[in-house]
Amino acid sequence: MSYDVLIIGGGPAGLSAAVNVRARGKTALVVSNPLEENPLWRSERVDNHLGFPGATGRELLEAFRSHAERSGAEFAEGRVLNTVFAGDRWYVSVGSEVRESRALVLAAGVARGRKFPGEEEFLGRGVSYCATCDGMLYRGRRVAVIGYAPSAEKEAEFLGSIGCEVTYVSRPRAVSVTGGSTVEAVTCDGQVIPAEGVFILRPAMAPGDLFPGLAVEDGYVTVDRTMATNLPGLFAAGDCTGGPLQVSKAVGEGLIAGQSAARWVDAQNRKKTNE
Numbered sequence: 001m002s003y004d005v006l007i008i009g010g011g012p013a014g015l016s017a018a019v020n021v022r023a024r025g026k027t028a029l030v031v032s033n034p035l036e037e038n039p040l041w042r043s044e045r046v047d048n049h050l051g052f053p054g055a056t057g058r059e060l061l062e063a064f065r066s067h068a069e070r071s072g073a074e075f076a077e078g079r080v081l082n083t084v085f086a087g088d089r090w091y092v093s094v095g096s097e098v099r100e101s102r103a104l105v106l107a108a109g110v111a112r113g114r115k116f117p118g119e120e121e122f123l124g125r126g127v128s129y130c131a132t133c134d135g136m137l138y139r140g141r142r143v144a145v146i147g148y149a150p151s152a153e154k155e156a157e158f159l160g161s162i163g164c165e166v167t168y169v170s171r172p173r174a175v176s177v178t179g180g181s182t183v184e185a186v187t188c189d190g191q192v193i194p195a196e197g198v199f200i201l202r203p204a205m206a207p208g209d210l211f212p213g214l215a216v217e218d219g220y221v222t223v224d225r226t227m228a229t230n231l232p233g234l235f236a237a238g239d240c241t242g243g244p245l246q247v248s249k250a251v252g253e254g255l256i257a258g259q260s261a262a263r264w265v266d267a268q269n270r271k272k273t274n275e
């Protein structure tokens with residue numbers, strides 16, 4: 001099924017976008033990691049979101065999610081790994097599945113942490129961000145899984161189940177990837193692990209990795225007042241567009257991005273009718 005608007009990220013910005021897409025009569029799919037993996041889930045007290053003084057992060061997230069569900073938005077759990085715009089729609093890889101939509105809202109929060117030495121250089125030549133997508137390439141070979149996402153252990157188990165020889169490293173502080181034309185080893189906190197494949201599994205990806213060609217400044221997505229980015233039909237909202245990194249700002253930007261995405265779909269439909 002193709003959706004009018006697909007939203008990447010089920011935090012305050014993404015859920016607000018979903019409610020506002022639905023308010024304009026458009027279909028909405030929210031693709032996100034599980035709610036309890038959202039950074040706000042751990043907050044014991046949020047005092048500055050209007051109307052809810054003293055609420056925990058978990059209470060706010062559950063209320064936002066239930067509002068979006070009641071609005072008729074649909075949900076899919078998973079990590080978005082890749083996106084392509086072709087013809088008149090976006091194709092979004094979620095694990096090993098592909099979802100389609102006319103417009104997209106990027107509401108994926110901030111990707112914390114810098115890339116490791118060698119990570120960029122060996123991307124596609126031994127470094128991968130997705131075990132289910134690339135695992136088969138390493139069948140019968142030595143791989144290392146560097147896990148920061150809660151789902152990383154499961155992905156390591158999957159690699160073991162298809163015949164990879166897996167070394168799992170949980171949350172190392174210092175990592176570097178080395179090799180020649182392809183990866184030969186990864187060093188984690190001083191320990192050298194020989195490996196032909198290195199799976200680096202973080203909960204979030206940098207916006208530029210998800211959207212090649214996306215205008216980004218100091219790590220934050222560049223948007224105009226309608227939350228439009230430089231790419232067709234792609235809007236962004238919340239922490240990923242820059243500070244203040246706060247719930248109320250994320251909710252407000254989600255509203256604008258949701259409305260703008262719905263308007264974009266209407267404009268595309270009008271164009272088609274006039275052709």
Ligand SMILES: Cc1cc2nc3c(=O)[nH]c(=O)nc-3n(C[C@H](O)[C@H](O)[C@H](O)COP(=O)(O)OP(=O)(O)OC[C@H]3O[C@@H](n4cnc5c(N)ncnc54)[C@H](O)[C@@H]3O)c2cc1C
Nearest residue numbers: 009011012013032033043079080108109238239245246247
């Ligand atoms: C401990 C803590 C306390 C805080 N306290 C406050 C406070 O008191 N007041 C306040 O206003 N703000 C507070 N914040 C900040 C607030 O949490 C953020 O500003 C807000 O959550 C941003 O919303 P967002 O929707 O933009 O991003 P997020 O809430 O980060 O949501 C983004 C979601 O997208 C998911 N995601 C990312 N990449 C992908 C991908 N590739 N595929 C699928 N899903 C993906 C993430 O897992 C996440 O669930 C706090 C934050 C923390 C960590």
